[in-house]
Structure formats: structure tokens, C-alpha cells
Amino acid sequence: xxxxxxxxxxxxxxxxxxxxNIKPEVKEKALKKISDALLTHVNLIIQENQKDILDAKNNGxxxxxxxxxLLTRERIEAMAQDILKVVELNDPIGEVVRTIxxxxxxxxxxxxxxxxxxxxxxxxxxxxxVDIASLCIKTNNVCVLKGGKEAIHSNRILVKIMNEAIKDxxxxxxxxxxxxxxxxxxxxxxxxxxxVDVIIPRGSAGLIQYxxxxxxxxxxxxxxxxxxxxxxxxxNLNMALEIAINAKIQRPSVCNAIETIIVHQDVAPTFLPMxxxxxxxxxxxxxxxxxxQIISCLKATSQNYATEYDDYICNIKVVxxxxxxxxxxxxxxTKHSESIVTENKETAQYFMDALDSACLYHNASTRFTDGGxxxxxxxxxISTQKLHARGPLGxxxxxxxxxxxxxxxxxRK
Numbered sequence: 001x002x003x004x005x006x007x008x009x010x011x012x013x014x015x016x017x018x019x020x021n022i023k024p025e026v027k028e029k030a031l032k033k034i035s036d037a038l039l040t041h042v043n044l045i046i047q048e049n050q051k052d053i054l055d056a057k058n059n060g061x062x063x064x065x066x067x068x069x070l071l072t073r074e075r076i077e078a079m080a081q082d083i084l085k086v087v088e089l090n091d092p093i094g095e096v097v098r099t100i101x102x103x104x105x106x107x108x109x110x111x112x113x114x115x116x117x118x119x120x121x122x123x124x125x126x127x128x129x130v131d132i133a134s135l136c137i138k139t140n141n142v143c144v145l146k147g148g149k150e151a152i153h154s155n156r157i158l159v160k161i162m163n164e165a166i167k168d169x170x171x172x173x174x175x176x177x178x179x180x181x182x183x184x185x186x187x188x189x190x191x192x193x194x195x196v197d198v199i200i201p202r203g204s205a206g207l208i209q210y211x212x213x214x215x216x217x218x219x220x221x222x223x224x225x226x227x228x229x230x231x232x233x234x235x236n237l238n239m240a241l242e243i244a245i246n247a248k249i250q251r252p253s254v255c256n257a258i259e260t261i262i263v264h265q266d267v268a269p270t271f272l273p274m275x276x277x278x279x280x281x282x283x284x285x286x287x288x289x290x291x292x293q294i295i296s297c298l299k300a301t302s303q304n305y306a307t308e309y310d311d312y313i314c315n316i317k318v319v320x321x322x323x324x325x326x327x328x329x330x331x332x333x334t335k336h337s338e339s340i341v342t343e344n345k346e347t348a349q350y351f352m353d354a355l356d357s358a359c360l361y362h363n364a365s366t367r368f369t370d371g372g373x374x375x376x377x378x379x380x381x382i383s384t385q386k387l388h389a390r391g392p393l394g395x396x397x398x399x400x401x402x403x404x405x406x407x408x409x410x411x412r413k
Contacts, residue, residue: 005180005188009117011173011197016116016142016197018171024091027137032168034134035083037165041157042076048157049126056150064253064311067092068124069151083134086377092396095142106135107406112399114140116197119189120380121146121211123203126154131371131378133162133175139398144196146178146189148203190215194220200393202381205308205334220389224308224379225255225336227366230325230351232342233264237271238365240341245278247339247365253310255382256337256369260305262325268318269294275316283312290318305332322347326354333357335384337366358384358391 038045049071056066092112098099100108118141122128129145136143147155159177178189186209190199190211198218201211205224212221229247231240247258263271272294276285285291297316302316305328319325329338339361340351348362358368359382369392371379376394383389389397 002188004179005178005185006192008173008176008178009189009192012117012142012144012176013195015171015173016114018254019140019142019174020114022140022170024093024373026169027091027140028087030137030169031087031134033165033347034130034137034162035080035087037161038080038083038130038158041161042073045071045076045154045157045161046073048153051153052126052151061150062311065124067251068253069126069154071126071154075127081129082131082372082378084396085372086134086138089138089377089395091138092399094388097401104410105370105408106410109404109406110383111404112396113402115398115400117142117144117195118398119144119146119192119196119199119206119217119289119382120349121149121186121189121201121203122381123200123207124151126151126158127330128202129155129158130162130176133159135378135380135395135398137166137170137174139395141398142174142176143369144176144178144189144403147181152179186211187214190217190219193217210334220381220383220393222255222383223394224336225257225332225382226260226308226332227256227337227369228260228262228329228333228339229256229258229366230262230329230338230340231264231267231271232322232324232340232344232347233266233352234344234347235264235267235271235341236343236363237267237274241263241274241278243339243341243363243365244275247312247367248283248314249279249312250367252312254367255308256366257310258314258339259307259309260317260328261334262317262319262328263291264322264325265290265318265320272316272318281316282337285314285316287316288318291316294318308334322351326351329355329357336382337361339364339366358382 021374072327095112097110193216196217200220202206202222276295284296286304287297288300300315335357337359338357340348342348352360371392371394374392382392
């Protein structure tokens with residue numbers, strides 16, 4: 001293991017020991033100081049972020065991905081505001097999950113505790129750096145951050161500002177940045193089971209699968225977002241159009257944007273021309289044969305339906321009924337988010353019960369799959385697995401529990 005990385009992980013593990021005893025009022029003060037510090041240093045953050053933006057453009061990174069990387073004054077102010085929202089959330093640490101009174105007089109309490117050292121591996125979006133740090137502080141966790149090389153200048157300044165803000169309040173090394181830009185050194189983090197309690201990867205399907213296949217530290221898998229919108233035969237087509245526009249175009253580079261729109265054959269002749277006009281040549285469309293009979297588009301293959309574009313590209317499929325739509329989603333979904341637009345509540349419930357994704361919507365955009373939108377303040381990621389946590393990872397999802405047993409001399413017979 002690289003000596004510097006090993007030292008950082010050892011220091012993070014030591015810090016987690018002391019973080020367990022930090023009181024709520026101290027954590028809140030630290031978070032408020034971070035929020036203030038971000039606002040104080042807006043210009044410096046933008047200056048460092050522009051270095052990453054320039055590098056990204058010089059390296060030919062597509063526009064939608066550059067947008068993920070960009071920090072503006074408005075986005076930094078939103079980051080600072082989100083920290084204050086975390087301050088206002090209920091602190092889960094110390095919460096008594098259940099109490100058991102045994103016949104022998106033992107009192108058993110299951111209480112919520114930190115996970116410990118959380119390693120987060122992510123790409124592009126530097127706002128994630130602040131989101132994760134704030135949630136980890138709130139839950140008495142230590143975070144080890146491994147951002148993408150494309151955001152190294154932004155992440156470096158953000159971590160420096162945060163650590164400077166909390167230096168007199170929290171243990172040193174409770175926010176750690178692994179600065180290496182070499183992906184192969186990820187192994188040193190994801191196999192550091194002596195120092196790290198859990199790994200959370202978020203980013204491209206390639207990154208996530210690499211971590212899943214190579215980690216020896218337990219992981220919480222955050223899936224890529226091949227999200228679907230199904231327009232039912234009983235849909236309000238104007239509503240469906242607004243949802244499709246929002247879910248595809250507002251921010252196509254994020255994991256809760258849709259990649260495929262499935263349309264019932266009864267409404268396809270009306271809806272698809274509306275959709276094509278609304279996308280106004282901004283979105284490249286791929287469709288199956290039935291779609292191509294209605295509008296002009298490129299031919300969709302199984303590879304198209306299996307792709308998370310993160311771009312102004314969208315697949316379309318026309319289906320005979322809801323069961324064909326559900327089968328298609330089962331075949332291609334990453335179990336992130338799916339939505340149905342219909343005026344029939346029974347149809348909507350059937351769709352939501354039949355699918356196995358983390359988040360299922362009726363008459364709403366998949367863009368709401370987000371910790372902030374769920375009222376969590378922020379999120380560490382969006383889990384698509386079933387063990388421990390699923391969906392947006394807010395405060396309770398990055399905690400564990402332990403048992404406190406109170407006696408008065410009991411011995412087992």
C-alpha cells in the first residue's frame with residue numbers, strides 16, 4: 001500500500017474513535033461554520049473549479065458532463081444552504097431503536113451508532129464532496145473521499161476550506177481526501193478492511209462494477225441510472241410531455257434522468273409527434289420499429305436500451321400493454337427509478353407493485369430521486385441494492401446499531 005494513503009487511512013480510523021463521542025451541539029456548530037466558510041470563499045472555489053472546467057474542455061469531455069463539474073455562485077450558495085438543512089434534521093445517533101425487558105431483569109436497548117469510517121468513491125460532481133462530509137459529520141462518521149481526477153482542484157479546495165472551518169471543533173482527519181488521480185490506487189482504499197468500515201461507490205457503471213468486483217471492504221452499491229418513463233394508454237398526455245421534458249432535458253447527466261420512454265400503442269400516434277416537437281432536435285432519439293413508423297428517429301438496438309447516456313439522447317419503445325412495458329423495464333433497468341403516467345390509479349399501483357426498483361413514481365418525474373428532494377437535506381448516494389439501505393442514503397442509512405444491556409448481577413444458567 002502507498003505509504004501516504006496508508007497513513008491517511010490510519011489517521012481516519014483514529015479520528016473515528018473520537019468522533020463517536022462528539023455531542024450534537026458541537027456537530028451543529030461545525031456544520032454552520034462550514035456553511036459560512038463556503039460563502040466566504042466563493043470566489044476562491046470558483047477560481048479552482050475553473051481549472052477543472054478548462055482541463056475538462058481541453059480533454060474533450062462532453063457538455064453534459066462539464067455541467068456536472070461546474071460550480072457557480074448559485075450552486076455554491078445552494079451547497080451552503082443544504083448544509084443548514086442537514087443541521088435542522090433530527091440527529092439519529094443515540095436514537096433508541098427498540099427496548100427489550102427480559103424476564104430475568106435485563107434491560108436491552110438497541111441504539112443507533114455511526115458506521116465508522118466511510119470511504120466514498122465518486123466522479124465529477126464536486127458538490128458531492130460537501131454533501132457527504134456534512135452527512136458524515138451529522139452522524140459522527142469519518143469520511144474518506146476519493147473524487148475523480150477531473151475534479152481534483154475543486155475537491156482539494158473544498159476539503160481544505162471545510163477542515164479549516166472545523167479544526168477547533170472536531171477531531172483532525174475526520175474529512176480525508178485521497179488526492180491520487182490514478183484509478184488503480186482505488187484498490188488501496190477498497191481493500192483497506194483494517195481501516196475502512198464501508199465503501200460507497202457512486203458514478204459510472206464502469207466505476208461501480210470495478211468496485212463491486214474488487215472490494216474486500218463491505219460496500220453499499222449505488223447503481224447507474226437507466227431510468228424509464230412509461231406513458232400509459234390512460235395518461236394525460238400534456239402531463240406526460242411535461243414530465244418527459246423534465247426527466248430527460250433538465251439535467252441529462254445525472255443518474256435520475258430517464259434514458260428510455262415507453263409508450264402504449266394506443267397513444268403513441270398522438271404522443272410521439274408531441275414529444276419530438278418538444279425535444280426540438282435537442283435530443284437524439286432512438287426507437288424501435290413501431291416508433292419509426294410514427295416519427296423519424298434512429299433505430300434502437302438492445303445496446304441502446306442497455307446504455308446510460310448521461311446526455312441529450314433518449315430511447316423510445318412502443319408497447320402493446322403495461323405488461324410488455326414492465327418486462328422491458330425488468331430487462332434493462334438498473335433498479336434505480338421508474339415512473340408511470342396514467343389517470344388510472346389501479347394501473348399505477350399495478351406498475352409500482354410489479355417492479356423492483358428503489359424508487360417508483362406515479363405522475364411525477366424521476367428527477368425527484370434525490371436526498372434533498374426527499375427531505376434528507378442531502379445524500380451520500382442512491383442505493384440500488386437491498387441489504388442495509390435502499391434508495392437515497394440519508395442520515396439513518398449511514399448508521400448502524402449496537403446493543404446496550406443493563407443488569408444487576410445476572411448470570412446465565
